Amino acid sequence: MNLNYLRTSACSGASGRNATGLVSRAxxxxxxxxxxxxxxxxxxxxxxxxxxxxxxxxxxxxxxAGTLVAITNATIMTxxxxxxxxxxxxxxxGRIAEVGANVQVPPGARVIDGTGKFIxxxxxxxxxHTAAEAINExxxxxxxxxxxxxxxxxDGISLxxxxxxxxxxxxxLHGSANAIGGQNAVVKLRFGLPVDSLRFAGAPLGIKFALGxxxxxxxxxxxxRYPRSRMGVEDLLRDAFxxxxxxxxxxxxxxxxxxxxxxxxxxSGPEPVPPRKDLELDALVEVLExxxxxxxxxxxxDEILMALGIAKxxxxxxxxxxxxxxxxxxxxxxxxxxxxxxxxxxxWGYKMExxxxxxxxxxxxxxxxxxxxxxxxxxxxxxxxxxxxAKTMRFGGASEESALRMITLNAALQxxxxxxxxxxxxxxxxxxxxxxxxxxxxGARVExxxxxxxxxxxxxxxxxLEWLIEQQKKKPRVTSEEGAR
Amino acid sequence: xKTHRMIAAALVCAAPVLGAQSLVIRNxxxxxxxGPRIPxxxxxxxxGRIAAIGPNLPISSDATVIEGSGLFVxxxxxxxxxxxxxxxxxxxxxxxxxxELGEFNPQDVVLTAVNPSSEHIAITRxxxxxxxxxxxxGGLVSGIAALIDLAGWTPNDMAAxxxxxMVVNWPSAAPPRGFGGFGFxxxxxxxxxxxxxxxxxxxxxxxxxxxxxxxxxKARATANGATLPTSFRIDLKMEALxxxxxxxxxxxxxxxxxxxxxxxxxFADSAKVRIVIRGGTxxxxxxxxxxxxxxxxxIAPLTSVPGGxxxxxAVYANPGVLSKAGxxxxxxxxxxxxxxxxxxxAGLAEAxxxxxxxxxxxxxxxxxxIWGVDKDYGSIEAGKVANLIVTTxxxxxxxxxxxxxxxxxxxxxxxxxxxxLYEQYRxxxxxxx
Numbered sequence: 001m002n003l004n005y006l007r008t009s010a011c012s013g014a015s016g017r018n019a020t021g022l023v024s025r026a027x028x029x030x031x032x033x034x035x036x037x038x039x040x041x042x043x044x045x046x047x048x049x050x051x052x053x054x055x056x057x058x059x060x061x062x063x064x065a066g067t068l069v070a071i072t073n074a075t076i077m078t079x080x081x082x083x084x085x086x087x088x089x090x091x092x093x094g095r096i097a098e099v100g101a102n103v104q105v106p107p108g109a110r111v112i113d114g115t116g117k118f119i120x121x122x123x124x125x126x127x128x129h130t131a132a133e134a135i136n137e138x139x140x141x142x143x144x145x146x147x148x149x150x151x152x153x154x155d156g157i158s159l160x161x162x163x164x165x166x167x168x169x170x171x172x173l174h175g176s177a178n179a180i181g182g183q184n185a186v187v188k189l190r191f192g193l194p195v196d197s198l199r200f201a202g203a204p205l206g207i208k209f210a211l212g213x214x215x216x217x218x219x220x221x222x223x224x225r226y227p228r229s230r231m232g233v234e235d236l237l238r239d240a241f242x243x244x245x246x247x248x249x250x251x252x253x254x255x256x257x258x259x260x261x262x263x264x265x266x267x268s269g270p271e272p273v274p275p276r277k278d279l280e281l282d283a284l285v286e287v288l289e290x291x292x293x294x295x296x297x298x299x300x301x302d303e304i305l306m307a308l309g310i311a312k313x314x315x316x317x318x319x320x321x322x323x324x325x326x327x328x329x330x331x332x333x334x335x336x337x338x339x340x341x342x343x344x345x346x347x348w349g350y351k352m353e354x355x356x357x358x359x360x361x362x363x364x365x366x367x368x369x370x371x372x373x374x375x376x377x378x379x380x381x382x383x384x385x386x387x388x389x390a391k392t393m394r395f396g397g398a399s400e401e402s403a404l405r406m407i408t409l410n411a412a413l414q415x416x417x418x419x420x421x422x423x424x425x426x427x428x429x430x431x432x433x434x435x436x437x438x439x440x441x442x443g444a445r446v447e448x449x450x451x452x453x454x455x456x457x458x459x460x461x462x463x464x465l466e467w468l469i470e471q472q473k474k475k476p477r478v479t480s481e482e483g484a485r
Numbered sequence: 486x487k488t489h490r491m492i493a494a495a496l497v498c499a500a501p502v503l504g505a506q507s508l509v510i511r512n513x514x515x516x517x518x519x520g521p522r523i524p525x526x527x528x529x530x531x532x533g534r535i536a537a538i539g540p541n542l543p544i545s546s547d548a549t550v551i552e553g554s555g556l557f558v559x560x561x562x563x564x565x566x567x568x569x570x571x572x573x574x575x576x577x578x579x580x581x582x583x584x585e586l587g588e589f590n591p592q593d594v595v596l597t598a599v600n601p602s603s604e605h606i607a608i609t610r611x612x613x614x615x616x617x618x619x620x621x622x623g624g625l626v627s628g629i630a631a632l633i634d635l636a637g638w639t640p641n642d643m644a645a646x647x648x649x650x651m652v653v654n655w656p657s658a659a660p661p662r663g664f665g666g667f668g669f670x671x672x673x674x675x676x677x678x679x680x681x682x683x684x685x686x687x688x689x690x691x692x693x694x695x696x697x698x699x700x701x702x703k704a705r706a707t708a709n710g711a712t713l714p715t716s717f718r719i720d721l722k723m724e725a726l727x728x729x730x731x732x733x734x735x736x737x738x739x740x741x742x743x744x745x746x747x748x749x750x751x752f753a754d755s756a757k758v759r760i761v762i763r764g765g766t767x768x769x770x771x772x773x774x775x776x777x778x779x780x781x782x783x784i785a786p787l788t789s790v791p792g793g794x795x796x797x798x799a800v801y802a803n804p805g806v807l808s809k810a811g812x813x814x815x816x817x818x819x820x821x822x823x824x825x826x827x828x829x830x831a832g833l834a835e836a837x838x839x840x841x842x843x844x845x846x847x848x849x850x851x852x853x854x855i856w857g858v859d860k861d862y863g864s865i866e867a868g869k870v871a872n873l874i875v876t877t878x879x880x881x882x883x884x885x886x887x888x889x890x891x892x893x894x895x896x897x898x899x900x901x902x903x904x905x906l907y908e909q910y911r912x913x914x915x916x917x918x
Binding site: 350358381390 | 573574575576577605769788789790793795796797798799801802803806821822823825826829831832833835836837838841844879881882883884885886902903906907910911913915916918
């Protein structure tokens, strides 16, 4: 792989690594990690060095017009239209400009030799809790007003490690402590940039709902909240949406009256007074109106059916059931409702409501027409979702393309961002993972991860264990006694 | 009633029938692990052992024949650390036998608590794992781990080696991981943690000193066939440690960070006991010392995140570094419900520097050596126990399918909890709209 140009940029390669003096491993590591971010394709070395200070979102090194990158001679797993052998991806201004076996590399393009490499779309994790300062507001059963967006943080190393596993977009969800949780945030892993730059601009709004043992506080000896049972959860939901409907009706009534009042040349009576704004109900009204996607934590089939029933009763579509470990039992109902499922590959048995989980769940739901994704729900699993996807082939007989879609295109569809990401197609963001081998094979690792055509992870300049051991051999650690001499 | 009959039928199917009939796998590519692969080979199994391997072997007319063309035969995989048979559903206390109360329980025999009809056994076996160390945790010394084959009517039936090792949970002075570094209980300062660490390590040293003294006194008292004096009080804990201080049973030291491993090595020299490090996440820092002292390392699941100041691939690359340094390595799933993932930990290690051959050895012949059963287990050789798997490819490759699992010469059915639920709901008729 011809990546030498990367080493020439201001803070990549040797200069970043061979820190002078006896700096700690931690600081050497963080220095090198920090540099990796600014080795941006399209950003000139001079720009990169300027970028090493603080950045506000507006001074992001945006890809400049005319920036061209070509990844050549690679096996391209598009996720949308099969696999292209010895293909080329041409990136212009951070977007995929051309892809195929017969793409001409225009003069002036930077070339990444992809010989022997496999390229997939950047992996999308449909269920994450990374990079949030707080996960649960569980003191009440309805907290639709709280927002993950308000508590985003850079969360350094975890984002970096997920990038190193080819993950580029994540859906950060509120936890599952209560039935109606908070609003989610869809972000791109633009590690090293200020926290506002993480946001996936234009991603549809969403919210986390939850069911089951966490909501019912069954593991607590002193449950502090209603509801305690599945019956109570259904009641709570019906109550919340009934309130939302009434709230919406009050606003409609007001909007009508206000319009009449505004139009009237002669004002008879006082100006109509608006209802009191309720942030909790605002979010639920958005759900009722289809403007906010519901991602619904669930395990058992009975509670999935209950959720589908509530959605039908109040006239909205649930975007996804999250976990849905018993989704395979009610796959037809999910498919009929147009509700997707985002599940684990084979994680099971960790609590009673996960006892009927089977590793064939994802493939069986897909077979029945459900839009399925494999998610991490974990900073650990988010680093190797490509392996988790492969398990749907092993245990459920999914096809290779179907397995790949479960961590790319299907996740984009579930989150409503498929026009931008999720497959290697012309016009989409150049969010790509470059593997040394077939991503489902043993021995597969990510060599490079790009977001918007910029390199955010590059193993050839990353501080790896191998590199660290080499450094230690070259420059043995000075002990405190030696230092004192 | 119907349910009961179904369960009974399942149990009958799941249990091996010991007998003399022979089993033959033919025309398969055999990967013996300890030697080069043999194409188009036939394996003859008799009395639960491998009788012969080679091309064109005569097949007796009453033998069960498995057609292996296009398929591969590997030795059954060995997991060097699980909770199999000791726990069923997470978070449900009833079936949990993974930990005893108290600091020192060397006398507890894990095999006693193994539930042969645990759902996890058949599920794990279906992914090619045919033997496993199962062990408890809790306290500092948590008892005797067992090596079991994953089939059998009773715990004793299952035992491949009932007393495979003594588990010592090496204490740690490091802040607990997870839950934001707070762990359970009140937060403690580094000084408090260090003081507690020193106390616990001292307790372990003293305990093993006591065991050595006990063993010597008892040996002297019974020298030349003398009867043990009635004044001698039998101490079951010390009795349990006697084979350990005699070097007959290894100590499985659960140790992950570099300080733990370093201190465990010092302990092994001082107490003159044989140790196996299990966990070993930071063992790469001591690779040369471990190799020089010939201390094997069972590597904890690679599905953990490294410390904040470590390279992103530290956990993944650790096995390769150890193997290249000459350390005998094996893998563990550390689990019951996720035990079937064992080969995939080896696969992750392969991506970061462990050779494919060494990855396979670390779940076959290496654990057999570590647990002292390599005469009978860990490779495909005539005379060894017929724990075999027939696959469509390398078992480390997630995409490979396991077509046959043979334990002690018996073909195992694939009728575990997962396949039952799958078949049941796959056959569900479409609901009426």
